[in-house]
Amino acid sequence: MQIKIKKASHISEAEVTPKHLFMNRRHFIQASAAAGALGSILPPGKAAAGMKLPGITQTAYGNGLEQTKYEDVTSYNNFYEFGTGKSDPANNAQNFQTKPWQVSIEGAVAKPGVVDFDDLIKPHKLEERIYRFRCVEAWSMVVPWVGIPLADVIKRFEPTSKAKYVAFETLVDPERMPGQKRAILNWPYVEGLRMDEAMNPLALLAVGLYGEELPGQNGAPIRLVVPWKYGFKSIKSIVAIRFVEKMPPTTWNMSASSEYGFYSNVNPEVSHPRWSQAKERVIGQGYFSAKKETLKFNGYAEEVASLYSGMDLAKYY
């Protein structure tokens, strides 16, 4: 998929073309083996980072992007549940138990309930999507995620008309997540999306990367990936998805509301109060490398800019 930043007037391509035609043209789904067998082949026990995921459908998302090395994607993480240092998650999540795992579907849905991880994933086809990942700290990666479209999962549970937002919650278990022994953030980590953001085809529930199950440090066993927003919106190790009428609280916003808004769309024009967001350090480029210009909506303006038309993005940061 070629992603170009276009002038606002050109974004209309997405608006004038019927959505399904528009998407079909872009995403040539190549193989499509069923991923139904996923649950049965997963061994019990510890997080099996490195376990190959079966039946992944390749997509055209991110074709041509240079992927960040697996080693870097899995060793440089912000996941305060496992410690605040960049290498803490990789060190402390090695034995993170993710089986069994359940996700509680709550709130304004016709079909609430507690769902086993396997049952959550099984009805869907696993897709590989290569996305840019831009951290609010002004660094970036390109990650080949494996996951399922969030919209497809949401539809299954039939949200009611009261569902204006989707709230997500991370596991709280200080024994398994030692970073939670200190109240650095307000545990549990919570995040949220507006319903139309959540239904955007780009929003992904990821269960793997590089064709393998998610390692603990990357948010095993299931995490959100919203590539047009700063990384912290992509909440990890999800245990609850809640459909609500009012804008839900989000962790970093509660921690510092003047710095982290609900939307947190990647935007080079709106600085973080303490640092510029105009450029980003591309992870894996080594010691001597210039920073790269950050793209508006992280390069996904074509797909998502219309969600925010008429909104003052400096005000709704």
Next chain:
Amino acid sequence: MKRETAIRRVAKPVIFAVCLIPLAWIALRAIVIGDLGANPVETVNRFLGDWAMRLLIVTLMVSPLVHLSGSSIPVRFRRMLGLFAFFYATLHIANYVVADQFFNWADIWADIVKRNFITIGMLTFIILLALAVTSPKAMIKRLGGKRWRRLHQTVYIAAIGSVFHYIMMIKADFLIAGTHGAVLAGLLIYRVIRRMQKPERAENTRRRTPRPLVA
């Protein structure tokens, strides 16, 4: 061996070498071990910043050590410790200019004027630069003891500045910065209490010692 020889020939070289250990360690990690991680610019930047701040705090430990031990020997190492703090701060900034910003002076200037934590880092560095330049003995004479001493009291501001510079860039976890801040606060409180308790003794010590103690 006479005391003077021991200081010059043994103690000073040892402390000099010890102060170089952090630099040797980061060089070893960069060149031999290769574990600077996915973001080496950040790793190096933080490592050097940490040691600049830490050595500044160590420099401020000299006076209390003199008071508590009753020996004036530690004063002999203070200039070197302060210069090493300046040395690591210079490397920290060189890393920022060369590796992080890649000589993009427009971005660097924007950082200095717009980002409060960088502004404070810059002011801190200017103080350290002034202290380093005026650190040779000859400068005490040139400036006059009193003026020199007053100038070198700004080392407190630099130390506070370095910790603030750190604290102001933190997102959520204040533990390590706070630990350094607590040590620095302890050193400052010690000085305040000492002044309040024995104002005349502090004066006397100063007058008797050729090198100013509180610097």
